[in-house]
Each structure stands twice: as structure tokens, then as C-alpha cells.
Amino acid sequence: MTSIALIEAAAQRLAGPARRTPLLSSPFLDEIAGRRVLVKPECLQHTGSFKFRGGWSAVSALDPEVRARGVIAFxxxxxxQGVAAAAKGHGVPSVIIMPSDAPQLKIANTRALGAEVVLYDRANEDRDALGAKLAGERGLTLIKPFDEPQVIAGQGTTGLEIAEQAAEEGVSRADVLVCCGGGGLTSGIALALEAKAPGLRARPVEPEGFDDVARSLAAGLIQRNPRLSGSICDAIITPQPGDITFPIMQRLCGPGLAVSEEEALRAMALAFLRLKIVIEPGGAVALAAALFRPEAVEGDAVIAVASGGNVDAGMFCEALERFGG
Incomplete structure (x- = not known):
């Protein structure tokens, strides 16, 4: 299972290949939130999201003979993109199973990284079953998107950086808001903070209508989303929390938060205007919660992870047209 030792080992393998993203701030955002806001822009990570960390961690941890046969992900x-880039960096093949309604930019970028892309119907096909079938047929190693110890460990390196950077900023007690799908990033950060900055508390943030993690934490057992499509926050829409990630979040995280699509778009515009970064809707929900749910956040400061920046031009233009004035 994932532990701080596994996270620290992943950090050693990621030293060099991964970027150490900064903490950004703006007095304009502080004014909106009513407290100090620090933003961790993982949209500046390789491939445009924190997922590069988990992909590299998992691929680099494989036995060389196993790795040489190739990897598969959904x-x-x-x-x-994270797994495709990691596979390319290690010189091994990759097959990526993607929903047919994924943003075209993400599909194109994944192919550009050398991966074979297999599309599936998110509403009517089981991606887990499809991935297992292809892995078995081709002898590929399946790298799950969040419920995999080495992936969680890679994502947890974000938390190691947050702990160090928060200390540099003089922040010892704060909520750390994390964009959350299946919980790989949230649980990894929570484990890192437990060991390195116990005064910082990870809290998952999701889109309204797809808040399975928040509902699971409130109920004390795993809850499913009633639907798996229909949100602009496609990057963080998953059926339910993971069997590995949920117990970690249940033990270490504060209550979950949910924001509207309009709030995510507004956060995207504000991030561009005030921080000069580009984030996608799913990558903006933590910042949205920091700005527009101040009553639900504890502490004089709040840290928000901007988890990804792979947004289609049309969606980004909509955010700026509606909220960039």
C-alpha cells in the first residue's frame, strides 16, 4: 500500500524528469476569498497536469523486463498523456483507452506522444474490463489512473512540495483544496501532508452532481455517481472513489466540497487574468472552492491545487468571454 516511504522513493525517481511547480498568489484573489490564497499550478507540469508524476512513478517502478513489453492505461x-509521456521517456510502447467524448486536444496530444489510442463509449462500455482484456491479450502492464500505489505515490510528491513551500511562505495551518476524481492526487497529498506538514489538511473538491467522494466521506462508505458524463469537468469524472484511495481520504481528509460549472469557468478566467495560467474546468474546481466557498474553508490561508491545463480553445474562450471582463 502507499506510504510516505513510497512517496519519497517516487520523489527520487521524479527528481529531474518532473518539474517542481511553484506556489502562486495574487492580492486580487486574496480579496475575493477574504484570506490569503496560494495556488499550486500543476498545469505547468509536463503534459499539462500532475498526472505526469503518477505516470512516471508507476512506469519507472516496473521491472525492466516487464516494462519493455509496454504499458496500458485508461x-x-x-x-x-502522463503515462504516454512516461512510456516514451523509458522507450517502451503504450496503449491508451480514452472515452470518445474526451476533448480532442487531449486525444491528439496523447497520440502525439506516441501512444496507440483506443476510444470507447463512456456511457455504455466498461473501461476497466476493456483495459484488462487488452492487457491480457498483449502482455501489457495496466497502470490504473488512481487506484494504484505507485500512481498515488507519484501524485503524493505534489504534497511533499506543498509542505516545503507552505513552510517557506510561513503557512503552517491551512486547508489544501484538491481537484478530485478517483482520489489519487487527494490521497497522495494527504499522506505527504500527514508526514511533513500535519497542520495542513487535504480536502477534495468536485463538480456539483459528480461529488461521489464528498458523499462517500459524509456517509462513511463508498458512493457512486448516478451518471458518468455530461460535465465540462471531464478530467475528474469517475464512477466512485477507489478502494485504495477512499480509506486514506476517510482517515486524513476534511469534508469534501462541490462547485458549479459556472464557478469553475469563473475560476479559469480569474486564474488567467490574475495568475497568467491556463487551467481546464476540472483543474479549476479547487481554486473555485477557495474563492467562492470561503465559509467552508478553515484558516487564515488556503492552498488550492490547479491540477491541469489541457483545455480546448472553445471552452477556454467561453470562460474568458463570460467572466474575463
């Missing part, structure tokens, strides 16, 4: 785009 993803709406960010995990796809």
Missing part, C-alpha cells in the same frame, strides 16, 4: 486525457 483515461479521459490527463492520465493518458
Amino acid at each position: 483515461s479521459s486525457g490527463n492520465h493518458a
